[in-house]
Amino acid sequence: xEKVKRTGLQNDIAKVLVSEEELRSKVKELGRVLSGEYRGxxxxxxxxxxxSVHFFSDLVREFxxxxxxxxxxxxxxGDGTVNTGVVRINKDLDMNIMGRHVIIVEDIMDSxxxxxxxxxxxxxxxPESLKVVTLLDKPERRRCAIQPDYCGFxxxxxxxxxxxxxxxxxxxxxxxxxxxxxxxVEK
Ligand code: IMP
Ligand code: MG
Numbered sequence: 381x382e383k384v385k386r387t388g389l390q391n392d393i394a395k396v397l398v399s400e401e402e403l404r405s406k407v408k409e410l411g412r413v414l415s416g417e418y419r420g421x422x423x424x425x426x427x428x429x430x431x432s433v434h435f436f437s438d439l440v441r442e443f444x445x446x447x448x449x450x451x452x453x454x455x456x457x458g459d460g461t462v463n464t465g466v467v468r469i470n471k472d473l474d475m476n477i478m479g480r481h482v483i484i485v486e487d488i489m490d491s492x493x494x495x496x497x498x499x500x501x502x503x504x505x506x507p508e509s510l511k512v513v514t515l516l517d518k519p520e521r522r523r524c525a526i527q528p529d530y531c532g533f534x535x536x537x538x539x540x541x542x543x544x545x546x547x548x549x550x551x552x553x554x555x556x557x558x559x560x561x562x563x564x565v566e567k
Contacts, residue, residue: 384548385564392564397540398516398533398557406532407435410513411442413530414483422446423481426473428498429453430552431487434544435515435532439485450475456494467497482507487544488516488535492524499526516540516557533557539565 386392398406414423425443427436429451440449453471482502489495495512503510511529520537535557541547542554547565551558 384550384560387561387564389551389554392551392561393541393554393558394561396556396558397535397538398543400555402533403438403515403543403556406515407438408442410530410532411439411444414439414513415442415444418443418447418481418483419445421481422448423483424448424450424475424477426482426484426502427451428484428486428494429471431544431546432485432515433552435487436485439513448475452498454494454498456497465491465493467494469501473502477502477505477507479506479508481509482511484510484512486512486514486528488518488540489514489526489528489531490518490521492522492526495528496524496526515543516545 425440425447427433427449440447450473451471452473454467454469456467484498486495499510499512513530514528515532516535517528517531518535518537538559539547540557541551541560542557544552546552547560
């Protein structure tokens with residue numbers, strides 16, 4: 381069982397990878413792009429909980445046309461940093477997405493196992509279109525062929541937290557994306 385040797389919320393962070401200002405301007409940019417692409421299409425934005433909660437909420441507020449939102453919860457990780465390869469749906473969508481334009485909003489793509497599973501699951505429900513927007517991408521770590529349709533930032537192969545991303549369920553409330561001090565992670 382892994383846990384964090386806490387030294388204080390801010391002090392646990394080794395470095396800031398993406399600042400609040402960088403997040404704000406990137407989300408605005410993605411919102412502009414999506415507003416152009418999906419104008420008049422009444423898309424459904426799907427929030428993949430819990431990690432994309434802040435990104436999702438900021439992004440949909442930058443979408444400048446009618447849209448709907450829905451929520452899905454799945455887990456592919458335990459409390460640690462290694463993907464178990466098993467994706468479990470904890471809460472499915474409420475809406476019927478058949479014939480609709482669907483945009484999956486993810487916090488980070490790592491091995492790609494989660495999104496590979498989710499896109500296959502949702503594609504089987506016959507949406508009109510299905511795309512993925514991820515805030516962060518770690519392409520070096522990919523184990524599946526899947527690529528995001530829209531991506532905020534490419535990040536190095538480091539475990540990152542903040543702006544929704546957690547380590548052992550902590551740090552989701554940090555307003556930036558940062559790297560945890562490695563000595564805090566107990567194996
Ligand atoms: P994948 O299935 O390996 O692509 O992992 C996707 C999920 O793992 C993400 O939605 C995150 O919840 C989690 N994850 C992957 N890398 C990180 C990280 O660096 N920090 C926090 N969570 C991560
Ligand atoms: Mg996630």
